[in-house]
Amino acid sequence: MARLLSNTILKGISRASQSPRIVPASFNHVKLRFSTTIPNDPDSHADFQPNNKAVNESGSCSGINIKELVDKDVKEHPIVIYMKGYPDLPQCGFSALAVRVLKQYNVPITARNILEYPDLRTGVKAYSNWPTFPQIFIKGEFIGGSDIIMNMHQTGELKEKLQDIAGKEESE
Amino acid sequence: MGSRGVANMILSRASRMKAKLQSSLEASLLEIEDVSHQHAGHAAMKGNTAGETHFNVKIVSPKFDGLNLVKRHRLVYDALSEELQSGLHALSIVAKTPQEEGAAAKK
Numbered sequence: 001m002a003r004l005l006s007n008t009i010l011k012g013i014s015r016a017s018q019s020p021r022i023v024p025a026s027f028n029h030v031k032l033r034f035s036t037t038i039p040n041d042p043d044s045h046a047d048f049q050p051n052n053k054a055v056n057e058s059g060s061c062s063g064i065n066i067k068e069l070v071d072k073d074v075k076e077h078p079i080v081i082y083m084k085g086y087p088d089l090p091q092c093g094f095s096a097l098a099v100r101v102l103k104q105y106n107v108p109i110t111a112r113n114i115l116e117y118p119d120l121r122t123g124v125k126a127y128s129n130w131p132t133f134p135q136i137f138i139k140g141e142f143i144g145g146s147d148i149i150m151n152m153h154q155t156g157e158l159k160e161k162l163q164d165i166a167g168k169e170e171s172e
Numbered sequence: 173m174g175s176r177g178v179a180n181m182i183l184s185r186a187s188r189m190k191a192k193l194q195s196s197l198e199a200s201l202l203e204i205e206d207v208s209h210q211h212a213g214h215a216a217m218k219g220n221t222a223g224e225t226h227f228n229v230k231i232v233s234p235k236f237d238g239l240n241l242v243k244r245h246r247l248v249y250d251a252l253s254e255e256l257q258s259g260l261h262a263l264s265i266v267a268k269t270p271q272e273e274g275a276a277a278k279k
Contacts, residue, residue, distance in 0.1 A: 093211065132261075
């Protein structure tokens with residue numbers, strides 16, 4: 001079962017990597033790990049591997065530091081979506097919907113899988129004071145969840161907001 | 173827990189939500205639909221057997237007047253904070269003012 005799950009995730013990653021507009025990794029080191037190496041032990045699911053590196057690099061695991069990390073994250077990338085699963089392998093209908101909407105705009109999307117990082121999940125919730133996922137940030141501004149992004153898509157507000165981002169490549 | 177216990181919980185969550193939204197937002201229209209079954213298999217729900225985790229909520233309230241969607245949704249989440257802490261997992265929210273609802277009805 002663990003092997004199956006692990007393989008599924010790896011497949012999801014490699015598929016996501018083929019799409020140049022999507023940054024699939026939850027954090028950079030994860031992208032590196034998954035896209036260039038195969039874990040030695042295929043039975044060791046990602047969930048059981050040390051997964052707090054990004055948090056630990058910035059100091060401790062305290063809520064404040066995770067909040068700072070989120071703050072940095074949403075300000076460094078034009079569009080960040082904290083979601084369940086990966087853009088090409090969403091694990092929740094609402095996350096899938098939000099990704100589908102954003103993908104229509106030809107914009108660089110930075111996606112973080114909060115299922116893989118319980119600390120990140122807590123940190124993002126605390127940062128935005130919003131209880132559910134997905135959560136979308138555009139140019140550092142909290143936008144909301146799938147209902148809101150869908151609504152903004154329908155009203156044309158999203159197009160306006162993304163105008164100056166569309167067509168740009170994510171620098172990562 | 174027997175099946176009757178589960179059924180009671182489903183009833184109580186939806187009705188609690190209704191009461192809380194009604195009183196805090198003075199809703200003129202309030203529809204709550206339990207769509208937990210649509211999400212029963214998804215990854216985040218693994219191990220959660222309580223049901224009643226996902227709801228569609230449509231709410232019309234004069235308190236939404238002049239507020240953007242984020243603020244409207246926050247009002248709904250605030251009213252339901254206890255439920256969100258006790259297993260309510262996700263909401264799909266349609267939040268309108270009476271004027272907006274009236275305009276939509278005429279279309």
